[in-house]
Amino acid sequence: MKGKPLASIASAGLSKFGRRDGLYARELFLEAVNEAVERCPNVDLRKDVQALFVGHMGESYEHQGHTGPTLADWAGLLPAPAVRVEAACASSGVALRLGILAIASGLFNVVMVGGVEKMTHRTTAEAVEFLAMASDFPFEQWHGVTFPGLFALMATAHMNKYGTTEEQMALVAVKNHRNGSLNPKAHFQREVTLEEALASRVVAWPLKLYDCCPISDGAGCLILTKPELAKRFTDEPVHIVGSGQASDSIGVYEREEFTSLAAAKEAARQAYETAGLSPKDVQIAEVHDCFTIAEIIAYEDLGFCKPGEGGRLVEEGITALNGSMPVNTSGGLKAKGHPVGATGVAQAYEICLQLTGQAGRRQVEGVNVGLTHNVGGSGATAVVNIYKRG
Amino acid sequence: MKGKPLASIASAGLSKFGRRDGLYARELFLEAVNEAVERCPNVDLRKDVQALFVGHMGESYEHQGHTGPTLADWAGLLPAPAVRVEAACASSGVALRLGILAIASGLFNVVMVGGVEKMTHRTTAEAVEFLAMASDFPFEQWHGVTFPGLFALMATAHMNKYGTTEEQMALVAVKNHRNGSLNPKAHFQREVTLEEALASRVVAWPLKLYDCCPISDGAGCLILTKPELAKRFTDEPVHIVGSGQASDSIGVYEREEFTSLAAAKEAARQAYETAGLSPKDVQIAEVHDCFTIAEIIAYEDLGFCKPGEGGRLVEEGITALNGSMPVNTSGGLKAKGHPVGATGVAQAYEICLQLTGQAGRRQVEGVNVGLTHNVGGSGATAVVNIYKRG
Numbered sequence: 001m002k003g004k005p006l007a008s009i010a011s012a013g014l015s016k017f018g019r020r021d022g023l024y025a026r027e028l029f030l031e032a033v034n035e036a037v038e039r040c041p042n043v044d045l046r047k048d049v050q051a052l053f054v055g056h057m058g059e060s061y062e063h064q065g066h067t068g069p070t071l072a073d074w075a076g077l078l079p080a081p082a083v084r085v086e087a088a089c090a091s092s093g094v095a096l097r098l099g100i101l102a103i104a105s106g107l108f109n110v111v112m113v114g115g116v117e118k119m120t121h122r123t124t125a126e127a128v129e130f131l132a133m134a135s136d137f138p139f140e141q142w143h144g145v146t147f148p149g150l151f152a153l154m155a156t157a158h159m160n161k162y163g164t165t166e167e168q169m170a171l172v173a174v175k176n177h178r179n180g181s182l183n184p185k186a187h188f189q190r191e192v193t194l195e196e197a198l199a200s201r202v203v204a205w206p207l208k209l210y211d212c213c214p215i216s217d218g219a220g221c222l223i224l225t226k227p228e229l230a231k232r233f234t235d236e237p238v239h240i241v242g243s244g245q246a247s248d249s250i251g252v253y254e255r256e257e258f259t260s261l262a263a264a265k266e267a268a269r270q271a272y273e274t275a276g277l278s279p280k281d282v283q284i285a286e287v288h289d290c291f292t293i294a295e296i297i298a299y300e301d302l303g304f305c306k307p308g309e310g311g312r313l314v315e316e317g318i319t320a321l322n323g324s325m326p327v328n329t330s331g332g333l334k335a336k337g338h339p340v341g342a343t344g345v346a347q348a349y350e351i352c353l354q355l356t357g358q359a360g361r362r363q364v365e366g367v368n369v370g371l372t373h374n375v376g377g378s379g380a381t382a383v384v385n386i387y388k389r390g
Numbered sequence: 391m392k393g394k395p396l397a398s399i400a401s402a403g404l405s406k407f408g409r410r411d412g413l414y415a416r417e418l419f420l421e422a423v424n425e426a427v428e429r430c431p432n433v434d435l436r437k438d439v440q441a442l443f444v445g446h447m448g449e450s451y452e453h454q455g456h457t458g459p460t461l462a463d464w465a466g467l468l469p470a471p472a473v474r475v476e477a478a479c480a481s482s483g484v485a486l487r488l489g490i491l492a493i494a495s496g497l498f499n500v501v502m503v504g505g506v507e508k509m510t511h512r513t514t515a516e517a518v519e520f521l522a523m524a525s526d527f528p529f530e531q532w533h534g535v536t537f538p539g540l541f542a543l544m545a546t547a548h549m550n551k552y553g554t555t556e557e558q559m560a561l562v563a564v565k566n567h568r569n570g571s572l573n574p575k576a577h578f579q580r581e582v583t584l585e586e587a588l589a590s591r592v593v594a595w596p597l598k599l600y601d602c603c604p605i606s607d608g609a610g611c612l613i614l615t616k617p618e619l620a621k622r623f624t625d626e627p628v629h630i631v632g633s634g635q636a637s638d639s640i641g642v643y644e645r646e647e648f649t650s651l652a653a654a655k656e657a658a659r660q661a662y663e664t665a666g667l668s669p670k671d672v673q674i675a676e677v678h679d680c681f682t683i684a685e686i687i688a689y690e691d692l693g694f695c696k697p698g699e700g701g702r703l704v705e706e707g708i709t710a711l712n713g714s715m716p717v718n719t720s721g722g723l724k725a726k727g728h729p730v731g732a733t734g735v736a737q738a739y740e741i742c743l744q745l746t747g748q749a750g751r752r753q754v755e756g757v758n759v760g761l762t763h764n765v766g767g768s769g770a771t772a773v774v775n776i777y778k779r780g
Contacts, residue, residue, distance in 0.1 A: 067476075077637070078638060079636040085473055097473075101488070135456075136454075246469040
């Protein structure tokens with residue numbers, strides 16, 4: 001079974017990320033679906049797509065739950081079964097996993113997976129409150145802890161244990177903003193300097209404004225099929241060869257250590273094992289940089305370096321666009337934006353573009369194996385997938 | 391493939407339904423898990439259960455999303471992947487479907503599916519508002535339409551087209567309250583008379599208080615495994631031999647007719663087809679009686695009678711506990727209660743008890759084939775499953 005594709009991506013679409021005033025989530029989703037159809041005209045949505053799995057985190061933003069059939073309707077998929085999944089910021093990473101299961105079950109030949117979030121019409125206070133629902137109510141929210149606070153805790157623990165610096169974290173922002181400036185769909189398309197990043201206002205020490213991803217609107221979708229059917233739809237399929245998902249306690253306080261995410265390490269182990277690959281085989285990755293410290297921890301959890309060496313990796317330019325192991329070429333959550341329900345699928349979208357040579361000004365040459373790392377909340381959910389050019 | 395089991399139920403557990411003051415959803419879920427473990431001591435949760443799929447409708451009730459890992463933690467399943475799905479009142483019907491896909495994929499041998507909702511600590515106004523999120527925001531909620539209003543619309547259309555009467559609807563309540571009086575886990579364990587039901591106050595004409603299910607707290611879970619492994623865990627497995635799920639527009643106004651649910655008919659068609667069975671093979675059923683009219687429509691959508699004959703079916707006692715085709719022996723949503731995220735799994739729990747002779751004072755003798763019918767919102771999601779005694 002090792003290395004045998006679990007499912008293949010026939011097409012992918014992404015809406016423009018950012019502040020998308022005057023649109024509902026369903027309209028953003030349709031924008032992504034339309035791109036996927038244009039990219040792969042051989043797929044007849046109504047005839048071919050047999051199910052929809054969609055990540056959508058918050059019913060509160062638009063006072064709208066039951067998003068599965070709503071989006072299936074707008075995408076023209078009725079009466080196909082439609083499933084909304086919520087796993088905080090890993091919602092569409094999990095939706096992608098469900099799509100893989102659906103294909104592997106043999107019960108479906110073609111399914112759509114997607115993700116969407118419309119957030120910016122809300123005040124920052126509202127958005128922060130809705131996001132906080134992904135942390136533990138009695139043991140975290142109730143005491144006023146928000147996600148910047150939880151990740152600040154991880155950052156100080158990492159600084160204390162490994163000597164990671166505020167400069168190293170700021171360099172993640174500098175790198176991802178540079179990448180974002182090359183991505184026409186990114187929320188932020190301008191570079192920032194190390195000095196700007198370090199001088200930005202403190203949100204939760206040591207995390208400053210530029211250490212935090214923005215609140216964004218956006219949507220994405222992928223069309224998955226059986227590997228043996230992929231060539232029927234596209235000449236350039238991308239195969240999903242490894243996949244892992246794991247869980248941890250929702251409350252950070254329950255965990256043994258704060259400087260790595262146990263669920264991410266376990267999800268990575270599963271993904272490498274199913275793919276029959278190791279970290280050194282990965283040539284490009286999109287990781288969950290909700291905060292800059294999260295990208296540094298991701299390097300370590302994914303085995304790109306040893307624990308404690310993540311800060312050095314970005315400092316030495318290894319994960320830069322022209323480095324030996326580019327990470328977050330899309331701009332990441334930091335610059336591309338983080339419409340929470342859409343992020344997992346948006347990561348896979350970027351890997352698809354890179355592996356098929358469609359990434360424009362940020363294209364990395366000669367990459368065949370990519371990885372995505374999607375984290376929910378403070379790490380209670382993690383999904384890792386590995387992709388290979390077809 | 392027809393009639394070959396898709397998955398098997400090794401064990402099942404259900405919390406007491408009703409007003410469960412002072413408990414969090416996670417504690418209710420643990421109550422259900424503990425029963426499932428007691429019922430099937432051969433399952434070692436931490437060793438055997440490889441994934442959790444859980445239905446949970448509203449993050450607003452407890453200000454708590456990211457329910458998948460939270461419940462996996464409380465059930466002792468970490469680091470197993472955990473997925474929360476939301477499909478309105480069909481959330482755990484869909485979770486059960488995902489569990490079936492997971493088993494069918496061959497990637498898992500044993501998974502848990504569950505559902506939970508904690509609602510009664512909120513005011514009725516809050517609960518009605520949170521429930522309304524499962525209807526269309528711009529085209530329904532915004533105009534003040536709530537679920538009693540939407541189902542009242544279906545009721546008046548059914549009365550107009552087929553001559554269905556308020557008495558026939560009230561008889562659904564009388565039947566289900568009688569069944570509930572025999573179920574020690576039901577929210578309401580007392581009978582009501584036809585006169586009481588008809589005289590109760592109008593909620594949205596023609597639906598009166600006794601035509602509407604209550605707001606309840608509760609949780610349920612099932613342990614699913616591959617059919618060929620079922621006997622390893624229990625001498626009395628229940629096989630899932632048919633399964634269907636379909637979607638419709640979230641807004642009722644978009645539909646061609648109001649007197650049946652297209653998604654339910656399509657889900658039933660798929661379930662009968664995969665099972666290689668027809669409506670006349672079904673000996674017992676749990677259907678989604680969120681309102682009494684919904685049970686009457688369910689009879690028709692499931693093919694238990696012709697369109698327009700549903701009212702007569704209950705009037706003639708055919709669906710009573712001692713009738714030829716007992717429906718909602720548990721008391722249904724009407725009397726057992728409707729903790730929305732738990733309902734789909736709770737229906738499967740009742741069928742498991744009935745098929746294995748464990749239903750106590752409400753046991754129906756000699757039943758081998760059962761069916762569940764779980765509806766989300768006003769019918770944008772529907773799941774139908776068919777079960778056979780192992």
